[in-house]
Amino acid sequence: MSVPAPRSARYREGLAVRRAVLGDAHVDHAEGVSTEFDRPFQELITEAAWGTVWSRPTWTKRERSIVTLALLAALGHDEEVAMHVRATANTGATREDICEAFLHVAVYAGVPAANRAIRIAKQVFAQMDEEAGKSDVR
Known part of the structure; x- marks a missing residue:
């Protein structure tokens, strides 16, 4: 697979929100069991769900x-x-x-x-x- 891309600001914000909601242990586990195969999915949900939707102030x-x-x-x-x-x-x-x-x-x-x-x-x-x-x- 390819070399990981640099993390976007939206990803970093999403990771912070994901950790705040699900807890460090859950996120650390998800990252720990992530492989090259599913890493793009983990990045997608962190950026899209947590960085785009859950981080909205409304x-x-x-x-x-x-x-x-x-x-x-x-x-x-x-x-x-x-x-x-x-x-x-x-x-x-x-x-x-x-x-x-x-x-x-x-x-x-x-x-x-x-x-x-x-x-x-x-x-x-x-x-x-x-x-x-x-x-x-x-």
Whole structure:
């Protein structure tokens, strides 16, 4: 494959937003397992999704998080739903916000899509609560 191109300002901004939303551990892992084959994809989503859309000042990260969760749930992207539910710890979207988003999914995209997303969110919340409990014990 080719030599990597220099990183654009939009990429650098996207990387900062991606880290702020998903957390350093997630981004470090994604970069760590990236290969020459999928590196162009990682660069694309960092620049386009995070540097172009998520970095816009019109909506807060909380608002973008809520809309993103509704869209991912409606489309049945389960792994992404789980990742973005976890990211709400960084975006300010509350569990109540997520519940409301999934109620919209039920009405506009179907009950099975919302039911699946709710099940995933409950699993992620349980994991997050368990992790928080473990960190409180230390």
